[in-house]
Amino acid sequence: MRNRPIPEATVARLPVYLQALLSLAEDRRQMTVSSEELAQMAGVNAAKVRKDLSYLGSYGTRGVGYDVEYLLYQITRELGLTQDLPAAIIGLGNLGRALASFKGFAERGFKIAALFDVDDSVVGTDVGGITVRHLDDLKDIVTEEGVVIGIIATPPTPAQLVAERLADAGIKSILNFAPAVVKVPPDVTVRKVDLSIELQILSFYQQRNQAIATAREASRRLGTPDSSPQTRR
């Protein structure tokens, strides 16, 4: 099992396990955790946890569970988070600012190393302790600071341009918050996070469940022995 490539779906869950393990490690009461407990905390089922962890290696002990600290380290290592990765944020509107001042990154293996914008009224100002630089200086500063991750927090239109500049600066990993699909060279990975899309997906299920509830209600009425129209309560 050990040498097989780790499935995408598993990679996407590792950070969730990591989060759960961090909270366990914090209150030092529990040295060890079972797949069942971990599954509860992560909101998945136990078999999935075991299979996922088995891709990393045999880090558990039968009859006991997994050593919290050890597993924590192994997942951290597998995700490449043993030292803080420097990231840059491009676009300092509301969202960019919120991201720049988000304290959670530091705890989770990242460091905001640079901020960029094109608006002259923003360039040169200080956001969360870092001076905003002009997008034109991207390549130099990225090289200088060793930035490896780019976070696009611009409006949709400039997103493509920014992605190209990032690729040109040698960045291989991009997180895109702009509501636009960006095209990049094949050696660059982009993940998209779109708030509206998430809401629209919710809307679909909302509507569907409502339709089901309505249908059930209707058939309940029709199904009752006394199913005359006036039965409506």
Next chain:
Amino acid sequence: MRNRPIPEATVARLPVYLQALLSLAEDRRQMTVSSEELAQMAGVNAAKVRKDLSYLGSYGTRGVGYDVEYLLYQITRELGLTQDLPAAIIGLGNLGRALASFKGFAERGFKIAALFDVDDSVVGTDVGGITVRHLDDLKDIVTEEGVVIGIIATPPTPAQLVAERLADAGIKSILNFAPAVVKVPPDVTVRKVDLSIELQILSFYQQRNQAIATAREASRRLGTPDSSPQTRR
């Protein structure tokens, strides 16, 4: 095909097609669009587009493509976005504020109808034209305003409590930005968006690709006819 339930994966892509269609509809040059074009814009392949759309019905014309306006309407309807859905944001830290003042929601079928917090220095203030109310008033205001979607933008600790309050207020759809897994009754749908998790997934692939590049580099050196150690350039 028509009556089969729409696959989850397809539902998740419909909003992306919607986005593409909106931009086509804006510049009125193109009345019709082929699966190939749409695929390009959405960043997927054409066969997938056709299969996805076929779940909604036969809305295309062979030899021609899909009518932009008509398809736009059908997807909007399928997603339940024909009228604006009222949403509430709970937690007005940096992220909550950014969301509250995000203009994109209105264009995409949503309306921020209410804001909540527990901090007395925030309750009563005005954010993006809406007065922040205390979390304790949640149920009343949700009923009053007909809110159907809850957006959790609190720190991780209060997230579970907020989710329970939302469920108690009758909300069936929750978008959770807090870095915590929340448990809800089975009739409530939760989608989680976690910025750190997205970055951690990127980190994994970043590291893996780097490892591959390094390995290739090494084998290139070893593979050369003259593979003596000093060949290193």
Next chain:
DNA sequence: ACGAGCTTGTGACTTGAATCACAAAGTCCG
């Protein structure tokens, strides 16, 4: 009105993920 040329819609197939279920390997207690 017919054939050349597109483009859709979909059955058949392939790939990948989730689930099941159980042997293997450990602990604990009398």
Next chain:
DNA sequence: CGGACTTTGTGATTCAAGTCACAAGCTCGT
């Protein structure tokens, strides 16, 4: 030291998603 009890690790199986490939259906030019 042995047997009852846990819990892992993983083949085997089922289920969902993605891809292929082509007949069906439409347009347009002649």
